[in-house]
Amino acid sequence: MTAYDTDNIFAKILRGEIPSHRVYEDEATIAFMDVMPQADGHVLVVPKAPSRNLLDADPATLAGLIQVVQTIAQAAQEAFEADGISIMQFNEAAGGQSVFHLHFHVIPRHEGRPLKPHTGTMADHGLLAAQAEKLREALAG
């Protein structure tokens, strides 16, 4: 497998070199809004530990990460009054991956509302900021 590239976009977000609309952080994980959302409230859950994707990740990292995915999914369901939540995760270019640092997509879904294309158009930053705030409020309980 190709080596992990420390200059990928999510590594830069983790180092604070480029901005993101963060909704959650703990010692091992961050979550922030996807800038090309497939639906309102589309969040990315990202481990701080470096790996390209699921295939080379430390199982201990995965065990903690999936618990954060559940927490974010529950908050997203509440914040966006979602009928369902899609969890997506892609591995390597052939598997649909475009940023090569492990991440899970958490996407609120509503009956009869199809997803927008993957890596489609950039969202308005004011809208993303407002959605991040809704999620932080739901996470605060």
Ligand code: DGP
């Ligand atoms: P994928 O690697 O295919 O699972 O998708 C990567 C996702 O990352 C895609 O939905 C768009 C999003 N994305 C790409 N660049 C940035 C960025 O600079 N900031 C944020 N927040 N999201 C990004």
